[in-house]
Amino acid sequence: MLLAVSSCGSIPEDWKTPAFLQSDEEELDERLPTVTGEVGEEPELEFPDIAPPEEQISGVIHENDEGEGELIRADDMLLAHIVDYQWTAKGEYEKTQSTYEAGAPVVLQLEQMGEELTSDLVDQRVGSRVEYVFPPQDPEEAAAMGQPEPEPGASVSVVDVKDRFGKGETVSGEQTTDGGDGLPTAKDEGSDEPEISVPEGDPPEDLESVQLIEGDGPEVEAEQQLIVQYTGVTWDEGEVFDSTWSRDGAPATFAIGAGQVIEGWDEGLVGENVGSRVMLAVPEDMAYGGEDAQQSGQDNPEGALVFVVDILGAVDVATPEEQASEDGEDEDDGGDSGGEE
Template sequence: MRRRSLLLAAVPAGLVTLAACGDDKSASSKASPSPSGSASSVPPPKIVEGPLPAITAGKKFGEKPTVAKGDGEPSKDLAVKTVIAGGGRTVAENDFVQANYLGQVWATAKVFDNSYDRKTPLVLQLAKGSVIDGWRYALQGKKVGSRVEMAVPPTWGYGSSGNAQAGIKGTDTLVFVVDLLDSFNSKSSAKGKEVPQNDAALPKVGTNTNGSAPSIDVPKSDPPTKLVSEYVLEGDGPAVKADQSILCQFKGIVWDGGKTFEQTYGSGRLSQFSVQQMQQVLKGLAQGVTGKKVGSRILVVVPPSLGYGDTPPPGGVIKKGSTLVFSLDILAAM
């Protein structure tokens, strides 16, 4: 039996859900491209170019779009169009995407959700069971920086049950406009500016950005008794807030002996966790990521008082009184 991740939400491909990504405000009363049970066993759709309703305002990438009502009957297939072609990384299945989007009903043009007004892009994984199949198939092969419009029939949306909370019927075709802001996979790394590591009393962390695990060299001295959180690579994104969740790569070792107790590098997965929930598990790590910029690699040294103390996880290299050392790449915050 696979041991539960020490970071609660290390997510293999296909297991992350929208509920784990967003805050309560963004998910409580709106429909989003989150999993639909009815879409889990259907065959792949045929992808066609239209019909698709016109975008009548907000036509630039990143602007909140206004979309006309669908004209006539929508296609029974998945209609997809690249409205604006980006030049970034090509998105593949099981990647995480960061996107702004607007969703409305074909027949009525009723907007049931959009991320533009919240000013908080959505982060989710294009994996079976993690997002409606319409998104999963429509966004594969698209490039970061693209605006994509799609019309999703119920079969690849919320199924015959619809989404009553959002006013979506089981017969509704849904129209989405999606601005692809970024994408991440298990080989992603922070890309920030290198910060000098001059304190000989602290571990030195590698600065490679090729998706491989960075080295962590622990000095032959006693560990600090207070929390340490320092930039190794400083990104230029917004600072992580205490009420957000983050998507990250990480490596965790114990100070004494330098043994790795867990890492995402080389595992085919990323880690995603709520900072608030992490407060209940590893208070020092939650405090260490708070206030740090997205796109950064940080060194976090967690003393026992802010870690597991005298109650370490059973069966591992973490012992009573262990000081923990993390190298953590903050890929996205949501």
């Protein structure tokens, strides 16, 4: 499946065949299952009356050529819906996974995926749909890549691109305040990394949040996946200790309100609107702590911290328990197996 392949960032050599369709070709390979339905709704697939191909093929099923969606770049982070099928033999197939059913799209890091996966996506627009067919994977190669034993037959993935987030991207909107009044300040630097100035004196004892830019998107909810641009400095020295800008401005993504980040982020960002720029003054006990900050070999800063966070997106995600439940329901129902009538 595409998700499994993209997570390892590589693809077996014997999958890289001339049958891979480039996105500028006018006709789709006849061996691709026919995909119908509107982008944004779960697609329906009709499989050709042939055995599964033994080579990788793919193609752009729907080009969003109306000029409304943003162009996808090779170093983007994508938000996408994916539907997977297992195509085991002529007339035999079964749906194995659907983010539409789970109600939660996934995040794809294009730079971590091979060109064989990204070439049909790059230079398309948000709102496009791409289909992939992957041949059966050799069990020995799967084991060497640390993957479980592959299912028999070819796997089919249909990818609907819902949104994109590019390097250096920041929220739009006018910054109405720089902060201050005893709290740090951060001037609007446009698309550049914000410069945070920390005042003299002790940090606040409680978490302080200042909305520098008010977004008009939906409110961030606990356990959503956030896509953000951020910079963090220490209160004592005012020095940057972590920043997405140090990674070429590539946005970061993580679960919020789920204990995966510091408490100051979990409490300070849940309830904010997507599209907002938020400055957080985080006390020591809601950051990494004092002398215990450097744990498990991680070089975490001590004391109070200050962050400026641009909330680019917030996405519902399916928990492993929910996904297992969805998969179990598919198995109980027999999936969407098809055959000749």
